[in-house]
Amino acid sequence: MTLPRLTSRRKHLRRRWTVPADAESPAVLRIHARSELVHWDVPGPAIDEAIMVLNELVSNALQHSRARTEVRLSYNGDRIRIRVRDDSAQPPNLRPRSLLAVAGRGLQLVDAIAHGWGWRPHAIGKTVWASIRTGPVSPAPGVVHYLRPPALLLH
Helix, strand or coil: CCCCEEEEECCEEEEEEEECCCCCHHHHHHHHHHHHHHHCCCCHHHHHHHHHHHHHHHHHHHHHHCCCEEEEEEECCCEEEEEEEECCCCCCCCCCCCCCCCCCCHHHHHHHHCCEEEEEECCCCEEEEEEEECCCCCCCCCCCCCCCCCCCCCC
């Protein structure tokens, strides 16, 4: 893994990593990214969400491109933005939910956790991005939100 580069301007913090295509890379990256998010004073729940999304996007990139991957992480005080660039032209495929599927749930997880996500093609490869909100989300006017009661444990 190459040394990360940090840039900072007006509460917009950024970090970039070049991740080699090996089995240990996602785990090493999770450690570095979590450390960076903690250093930036990102709220704890948003860190956990960002790490899950980052792990899925990087794992997908390494699986489909089989080459090093560039990862960018940024934080502006309101949201975390994750960008993963690889050399595969294959677009991300959000598969239908299936209880019988053995694999293919990664983008479902990203879709469920991220405030938004998408991808952009390049001459060589693509970038898949996701954003995670770090503060409370204001409900739309007139929308009523219900809290789910905690699950009951039956013995």
